[in-house]
Amino acid sequence: MQDRTLAGKANSAARECDALIRLDRISKSYGASEILKDIALHVGKGEFVSILGPSGSGKSTLFNIISGLVPADEGTVHVNGQIGYMQQKDLLLPWKTVLDNIVLALDLKGQDKKASRAKAEALIDRIGLRGYERKYPSELSGGMKQRASFLRTFLASGEIMLLDEPFGALDSITKSNMQTWLLEMQKALGITILFITHDIEEAILLSDRIYVLSSRPGVLKEELEVGFNRENKRERLVNPELLIMKEAIKGLL
């Protein structure tokens, strides 16, 4: 565990040079409550990086800081590219069709409506929503809503996606299918993902690297390089070294 962590740090330091997101010494308090303290992290182009921490450890606050919604009290945020932020709730408007929801951000930016719809249509098959374009969010399953929300975020942003517990509300079978789907999407669309979860197994299954955040205040306790075949979830699930990593992370939280 220790060896892999150190090796991981060496590799990740090499990648830090071409990071798309880099945070340095970020701290944030709300009143007397210290929420985040001295957070430093980076995400390289094409990486899948997870922030794993218990409820209330400041994960969403960190995303709000990265996306510029909330200012940090101290520290610096460097983002090299366009960020899309998909929050925990799907935030689809119930009175708009799936397609209109997907292109909403582009419409709000004043982009050509026909071109925006053509862009969305071109990716509808890939996200598995063909046949549902004219339906309303209430007619979709939880997983479908998340896929529509994902495409909306992707079209509005492009290369860097912040995903805040996107599968937290899904049942375990749908969640597992969505995890496989997300890895396929990342590969197909060539995106960089920073992902929030409090599910240790999910972080191990999906990530190239994991930052473990403790609470009160949120400080980074460990950076772990997962370093196993990420394409093969089944292999990851039974890999004894990953089971050891899972236990070690439990000890950190």
Ligand SMILES: Nc1ncnc2c1ncn2[C@@H]1O[C@H](COP(=O)(O)OP(=O)(O)OP(=O)(O)O)[C@@H](O)[C@H]1O
């Ligand atoms: N605008 C705010 N004003 C005051 N306190 C806030 C504000 N936003 C967040 N907090 C507090 O900061 C702490 C961290 O919240 P945050 O939502 O970032 O945690 P989290 O790790 O994402 O939690 P969860 O996993 O439950 O979503 C919580 O105690 C929360 O009450």
